[in-house]
Amino acid sequence: MEQSLNRFQGKAALVTGAGSGIGRAIALRLAREGADIASVDVNEQGVQETAGMIRELGRAAYSFTCDIASVQDLELTAAGALEKLGKLDILVNNAGTGDSNAFYEDIDEALWDRIYAINVRGPFFFAKAIAKHMIDNGIKGRIINIASTEGKTNRGGSITYASSKSALIALTQALALQFGPFDITVNAICPGLIDTPIWHRSDKIMDLAQGSTIKMVVETAMDSRMIKIARVGMPDDIAGAVAFLASDEASYITSQAINVCGGLEVH
Numbered sequence: 001m002e003q004s005l006n007r008f009q010g011k012a013a014l015v016t017g018a019g020s021g022i023g024r025a026i027a028l029r030l031a032r033e034g035a036d037i038a039s040v041d042v043n044e045q046g047v048q049e050t051a052g053m054i055r056e057l058g059r060a061a062y063s064f065t066c067d068i069a070s071v072q073d074l075e076l077t078a079a080g081a082l083e084k085l086g087k088l089d090i091l092v093n094n095a096g097t098g099d100s101n102a103f104y105e106d107i108d109e110a111l112w113d114r115i116y117a118i119n120v121r122g123p124f125f126f127a128k129a130i131a132k133h134m135i136d137n138g139i140k141g142r143i144i145n146i147a148s149t150e151g152k153t154n155r156g157g158s159i160t161y162a163s164s165k166s167a168l169i170a171l172t173q174a175l176a177l178q179f180g181p182f183d184i185t186v187n188a189i190c191p192g193l194i195d196t197p198i199w200h201r202s203d204k205i206m207d208l209a210q211g212s213t214i215k216m217v218v219e220t221a222m223d224s225r226m227i228k229i230a231r232v233g234m235p236d237d238i239a240g241a242v243a244f245l246a247s248d249e250a251s252y253i254t255s256q257a258i259n260v261c262g263g264l265e266v267h
């Protein structure tokens with residue numbers, strides 16, 4: 001997708017989960033529009049590849065290998081990104097994980113804590129670290145959390161994933177209230193069914209050709225008229241919405257959880 005806009009010249013962004021899928025598309029989209037980027041991911045190879053792609057676009061790019069389940073690790077990463085970039089205008093909490101719809105009896109304390117640490121605690125502590133910098137420096141910042149339509153209506157049946165994404169939407173609203181007086185907006189995006197490696201893992205487990213699971217799920221959702229746009233969602237669909245929310249045009253939008261899902265979710 002070609003972008004002719006240049007809305008983020010002189011801005012700096014930190015994107016978590018930037019080593020793959022939606023996070024990589026977001027990092028590249030913000031960079032194409034002029035932003036310098038700190039890419040964060042637990043996957044060292046993936047995040048370095050993303051940083052390389054950003055440098056090829058002519059933007060400053062730094063990669064940080066970080067497990068966002070560790071608050072200590074993410075605080076060091078936030079400090080490192082601020083040191084390298086000099087400032088941060090945009091935070092995108094995109095990294096997330098699920099439990100492959102584990103049966104309730106198979107969910108133990110460790111699994112529960114790990115999912116919540118990545119999907120809820122990490123985004124809060126990143127927001128805490130970076131909002132303080134934005135407030136101290138008078139930056140009218142943007143915080144965008146990647147939740148899920150599953151956080152609004154649980155269609156997939158996951159216990160930890162769906163409930164943690166609901167918590168992320170609630171966290172978005174709470175932070176929007178506290179950061180509003182500083183002109184920092186906080187919003188969530190709720191992707192529907194988006195073709196990324198998250199789905200390709202199911203292909204592998206079920207020994208199917210790459211892309212089969214997402215195709216099957218989307219076709220079922222279209223057959224039952226839940227999805228209105230007759231195609232699979234792509235990472236760029238999410239990146240476009242993130243870029244809008246990060247832009248000056250969205251300065252009066254906060255505390256929202258916006259669906260980008262081909263009409264799958266209507267609330």
Ligand SMILES: NC(=O)c1ccc[n+]([C@@H]2O[C@H](COP(=O)([O-])OP(=O)(O)OC[C@H]3O[C@@H](n4cnc5c(N)ncnc54)[C@H](O)[C@@H]3O)[C@@H](O)[C@H]2O)c1
Binds near residue numbers: 020022192
């Ligand atoms: N793909 C979809 O259909 C879909 C739908 C709704 C929501 N989402 C959400 O979108 C976000 C991105 O997912 P995706 O589909 O691009 O998946 P993905 O697996 O391709 O990317 C997720 C990235 O997050 C990273 N990550 C995971 N745990 C981490 C940790 N502890 N610390 C740092 N990085 C970590 C992974 O290494 C990976 O690079 C997630 O929050 C996901 O829940 C995806």
